[in-house]
Amino acid sequence: MEIPVIKNENYKIIIDDLGSRGEGIGKIEGFTVFVEGGIPGDILNILIVKVKKNYAYGKLMEIITPSKNRITPTCKYYKRCGGCQIQHIDYKEQLNIKRKIVLDNLERIGGIKGVSVSETIGMDYPYYYRNKAQFPVKKGKNGIDIGFYSLRSHDIVDIECCEIQHKNNEKVLKIVKDFINKYNISVYDEVCHKGLIRHVLTKTGFTTNDFMVCIIINGKSLPKSEFLVKELKKIDGLKSVILNINTEKTNVILGERCKTIYGNPYITDYIGDIKFEISALSFFQVNPVQTYKLYSKVVEFAEFTGNENVLDIYCGLGSISLFIAKYVKSVFGVEIVEQAIEDAKRNAKLNNIQNAKFKAGKAEEVIPEIYEEGFTADIVILDPPRKGCEKNVIQTVVNMKPKKIVYVSCDPSTLARDLKDFLQCGYRLENVQPVDMFPSTVHVETIVLLTT
Ligand SMILES: C[S@@+](CC[C@H](N)C(=O)[O-])C[C@H]1O[C@@H](n2cnc3c(N)ncnc32)[C@H](O)[C@@H]1O
Incomplete structure (x- = not known):
């Protein structure tokens, strides 16, 4: 052509x-x-x-x-910041687009024709919804920049506020910047791998108002940190200030070691009536309002009778396991991050849940191991990271012959790829439900029910 x-x-x-x-x-x-x-x-x-x-x-x-769905974004950084991509589209249309993204992926990558995808479950108020923020810190042209990476680059858009993050972050950004300037603390330079402060991470408990600030450093300690803590303590709900040590030359934000320099090593929050202690390193869904709707869909799709043994693969700190525990006979969660599994076990105790067990390890190793030892499940829940499931995880799950599989996915393309395998092994696709966990961005969460 x-x-x-x-x-x-x-x-x-x-x-x-x-x-x-x-x-x-x-x-x-x-x-x-x-x-x-x-x-x-x-x-x-x-x-x-x-x-x-x-x-x-x-x-x-x-x-x-202009398209009839075009709106004027209210965020003053929107054009430069890479955090949100579709804030210039009316929210109702964002939800339609996300449904279409899921459908297209299932058809194109999964080769699944004629599939019915439900309307995306959206938010009533799609702003200030995130409970976790990660801000890179860098020396910029006009001083210290703390904000988000601009689109497709490692330049930082220095921000004072963000319409999808919790309001507390505005105070944190100012306090950390003032601290760096006042005490002349160095900031990390990724090219020469020198300088101390790399990132600022915050976590918020939406129902408890608990707040955590974690400073990620390229070093073992943060000079004058007592002055930083003193200022941060002025923020309503501050429960925890953590130093995370990351001395590696890497794009991975968090290192493996944490030191608590104020308060607890975790904050607490609730999903439904389950209380969670959330540490700096463990994964917790970022949109708690939608998480409740998502986990309720897991319960709805699985139609538990109370007699099921459930396997929750990629369980994080056990949030789905603990949420469903009261509906099932037993649940076994598997997760790669050891600290998340420690959190899961502690959270089970905290909620007096006795039918949930957890194991740390790679799913691709643990799942075949427990199957060899005779473990099977009536229902399997999969909630993998973006890259989806390893082939041998899919194969072993199929070998376990669960009557239902509930697959929760944050990437429709790997979801479609993995569903193709499950369908080839004889499973039927019953329900596909997109949930908007990330308004103003192109990301979409999907929950799928497969039956025998
Ligand atoms: C999308 S999160 C889901 C967590 C949890 N189900 C929830 O709703 O909060 C995916 C989880 O998979 C874990 N993970 C990543 N690779 C893994 C692997 N190879 N084996 C087991 N877990 C893994 C991550 O640490 C993360 O906690």
Whole structure:
């Protein structure tokens, strides 16, 4: 096919789809063009900035006719910050788009035709919903920058506020920046691997108002930390200040060791009536309002009778296991992070739950091991990280012959890949339910029910 666009020339384009990073997609004489900032329904004037064999990139120069779903984002950093991608789309339409993303992935990657995907479960108020924030710290042109990475780069957009994070973060950002400046504390330079403060991590208990601040450092201690703690203590609900030691030359944010320099090593929060102690290192769903809806769907899909032995693979700090414990005979959770398993065991005790057991280890090793030892499950819950399940985890789960599998996924493409395997092994796809855990971003959580 002859390429119908020329670099540095302007074109009119109708955007009719959205890419995986939230970019608009349209066609010029059948040739695909990606346009950052475009949304389906827009008619745009664009400048072609890059041309490849099968597609091109266009820069949005002018909105000729806006899509009926286009809104003006309220965040003043939105254009520069890479944290949110679709804040310029009306929330109802965001939910439609997420449903379509799930459907497209199931069809394209999973090869699953004619699947029915339910309407995305959204939020009544899709702002200030995150209970966890991770801010990189860097020396910028005009001083210390603390904020979020800008789109596709390691430059930091220095921010004072964020519309999807808890309001307490605004105070933390100011306090940490003032502390660094006042006491001349060095900040990390990822190129030469020198400097102390790398990231600031915060966690909030939405129902308890507990608040944790964790400073990630390239070193063993933080000079003058008592002055930082003194300021942080002014924040309502502060329960914990942690130093996390990360001296590795890596993009991974957290190191393995933590030191508590004020309060407890964890904060507490509730999902439904289950109380959780959450430490700096353990995974906890970031949107507690939607987590309750998600876990309630797990219960709804599984239709527990009280007689089931359940296997919860990739269990984190046992949040699904403990949430469902009262509906089942027993639940066994497996998770790679040892501290999360310690949290899970402590949380089981905290809630006086006796039918939940946990084991730390890689699912791809533990699941075949316990199967060899004779373990089987009536219902399996899978909630893997973005990369999805290892092949041998899928195979061993199939060998266990559970009558139901509930798969919770934060990446529709790996979900689709893994579902294909389960369907080939004879499972049927009963329900596909997207849940919006991450408003204003392109990410979507999906919960799926497979039956025999
Ligand atoms: C999406 S989280 C789900 C956690 C939990 N189910 C929840 O709802 O909070 C995925 C979890 O899988 C864990 N994980 C990652 N790779 C793993 C592996 N190979 N084996 C076991 N767990 C793993 C992560 O540490 C994380 O806690």
